[in-house]
Amino acid sequence: MNGLADPGYHGYRALMLALFGTSGQPSGWRTSAACGGQDTELFFDASHPERAAEVCGGCPVREQCRTDQLAWERHGSAARRYSPAGFVGGLTGRERKAIHYPRSAARDE
Template identity: 65%
Template structure:
């Protein structure tokens, strides 16, 4: 996204909190610089999973994504699709809303 876009600062604050800056670990991510559209294309799911599973900051990425999704800033539709931190949308949804056994 272009920093000159009028809503850029607001979006960065929503995504990254008070600092408005991405965490430092993001520059070390295996996906840094890749086309993010691939992460939302089911046809590329296996390739994307391979990138994630070989990432040196997978744990940080997963913790950050799950925390953001559960913070209430993300609506359900944002984590319903796409691969993030080696987890598909349905994988993340199951973590947030585990099935309850009916007795």
């Protein structure tokens, strides 16, 4: 069977385009990320966010990661911004949601 005929190929290609743009490749900074090779479940374990924070804490590309993640959430569906999941770029989903939907000063008073 030709790889292009595999039904999963088109879904995979669409995902790569959504995540990484027309190149379909991750940003170059990702090869330097401290999370490379880590079990991804670590970053979605809401009961122990400190474990993910420890990995992100010393990451040399944390700012690039955070910037890319926030841009991806901002330019996607409202669901991405309203219900961000996981620990990415040194921020929890709740912290990223607060960036996307900051409270006005009047509400906080």
